[in-house]
Amino acid sequence: MDKETIKLNQEAIKKAIIKVKATYTPDKMIMQAVQALNELEQSINTEYERLRELYWRYYPEAIEKVERVEQLINMIKKEVKVPKDSMGYELSKEEMEIIKSFAIIVEQHLEGLKVLEKFIKEQTKTLTPETSKIINPILTARLITLAGGLKSLVMKPSSTIQLLGAEKALFRHLRSGARPPKHGILMFHQSVQAAKNKGKAARQLANKIALSLRKDYFGDKK
Amino acid sequence: MIRQRGRLYTKNLVPGQSVYDERLMKKGKIEYREWDARRSKLGAGIKKGLKNPIDKNTKILYLGASSGTTVSHVSDMAFNGRVYAVEFAPEPMKSLVMLAKKRQNIIPIFADANHPENYPIEKVDVVFQDVAQKNQVGIFEKNCKAYLKKNGTGLLVIKARSIDVTKRPSIVFKQVEKELKQKFRLLKSKRLEPFEKDHKIYVLKMK
Numbered sequence: 001m002d003k004e005t006i007k008l009n010q011e012a013i014k015k016a017i018i019k020v021k022a023t024y025t026p027d028k029m030i031m032q033a034v035q036a037l038n039e040l041e042q043s044i045n046t047e048y049e050r051l052r053e054l055y056w057r058y059y060p061e062a063i064e065k066v067e068r069v070e071q072l073i074n075m076i077k078k079e080v081k082v083p084k085d086s087m088g089y090e091l092s093k094e095e096m097e098i099i100k101s102f103a104i105i106v107e108q109h110l111e112g113l114k115v116l117e118k119f120i121k122e123q124t125k126t127l128t129p130e131t132s133k134i135i136n137p138i139l140t141a142r143l144i145t146l147a148g149g150l151k152s153l154v155m156k157p158s159s160t161i162q163l164l165g166a167e168k169a170l171f172r173h174l175r176s177g178a179r180p181p182k183h184g185i186l187m188f189h190q191s192v193q194a195a196k197n198k199g200k201a202a203r204q205l206a207n208k209i210a211l212s213l214r215k216d217y218f219g220d221k222k
Numbered sequence: 223m224i225r226q227r228g229r230l231y232t233k234n235l236v237p238g239q240s241v242y243d244e245r246l247m248k249k250g251k252i253e254y255r256e257w258d259a260r261r262s263k264l265g266a267g268i269k270k271g272l273k274n275p276i277d278k279n280t281k282i283l284y285l286g287a288s289s290g291t292t293v294s295h296v297s298d299m300a301f302n303g304r305v306y307a308v309e310f311a312p313e314p315m316k317s318l319v320m321l322a323k324k325r326q327n328i329i330p331i332f333a334d335a336n337h338p339e340n341y342p343i344e345k346v347d348v349v350f351q352d353v354a355q356k357n358q359v360g361i362f363e364k365n366c367k368a369y370l371k372k373n374g375t376g377l378l379v380i381k382a383r384s385i386d387v388t389k390r391p392s393i394v395f396k397q398v399e400k401e402l403k404q405k406f407r408l409l410k411s412k413r414l415e416p417f418e419k420d421h422k423i424y425v426l427k428m429k
Binding site: 005006009013015017019020023174175 | 312
């Protein structure tokens with residue numbers, strides 16, 4: 001390698017570092033947090049299923065009534081005694097210990113979920129105050145993540161916002177002419193869920209979101 | 223570059239280090255890095271029968287360098303030349319910069335390939351492009367016009383799905399070829415199956 005190449009290389013590296021650093025925007029961390037949230041939610045679900053299976057060996061009659069993770073964890077931590085007429089096995093101390101330590105792991109994951117949600121809520125509220133008045137900040141954050149950044153979300157027409165999260169159905173429609181989707185991730189909003197005409201509700205909601213996003217992004221900063 | 227048992231290898235510029243967890247192979251005193259055709263479209267093209275356009279003195283403009291998987295092999299082969307690696311996404315750029323610190327013939331450029339006038343480089347022997355953009359062909363034309371030497375080779379990877387997902391890839395490729403023939407001489411083209419789905423690589427010369 002000649003000296004000139006090495007010099008070029010070093011200069012280019014310096015420039016690139018400065019330019020890359022300048023690309024920081026707060027929405028990047030929000031997007032990462034949303035992805036972490038999604039993954040954590042998923043893993044809590046599978047962990048919950050496993051925990052049910054484990055406890056099922058011990059006290060199946062109680063599992064029947066459990067509906068939420070927290071209930072199950074509390075039950076395990078309280079060391080509920082099994083009545084004599086139960087079908088459950090009598091587990092040794094070591095076996096119970098395994099179930100308990102796994103329950104504690106799931107509990108910690110739930111804790112982490114709360115921390116992430118709080119972070120996303122606060123950050124998104126300061127980033128998009130107007131939009132957060134209309135929809136839950138976490139939903140805003142999910143929209144940002146799907147669009148690939150706040151800027152690209154703001155640039156999208158409301159019809160695209162309406163369908164964010166329904167890409168699979170949309171492209172199925174475009175390719176094979178199947179019925180088009182009415183809403184994507186916006187279906188989690190109460191006004192869409194409650195509406196009889198869901199397509200109409202989603203369209204109107206997306207419209208207002210698009211407007212308020214533009215105010216947040218381009219409007220005067222207080 | 224050498225071939226052995228159907229696999230491609232390039233001579234390691236930085237012996238002892240692998241870039242993306244690829245296997246290292248010693249042959250005599252020289253160390254080689256395995257070139258995984260599944261992770262590199264240029265590698266896939268060469269495996270499908272293209273002639274390797276890069277020799278030790280080649281100066282190459284590489285558009286869509288990403289985190290530098292293929293770039294590392296190009297820098298192996300062009301050890302006396304220069305690899306101008308253009309990338310516009312900040313996160314992959316970070317890995318590319320780290321790669322360039324170890325391999326001094328890589329010149330990382332953080333720029334939009336839509337605007338070739340913005341990068342400070344010279345004329346090159348080879349332009350390679352692998353960007354998944356809708357206007358892939360337009361970007362390639364602009365860059366070749368600005369920086370490709372008269373007799374230089376252009377290598378263009380087309381991802382049919384990012385031009386139009388709803389059309390069949392073969393139809394997209396036909397359109398692309400029609401567009402390319404206005405400005406280039408089309409020397410060779412290869413579909414990249416089974417390594418990449420719905421991709422085609424073109425070897426071109428300026429008219």
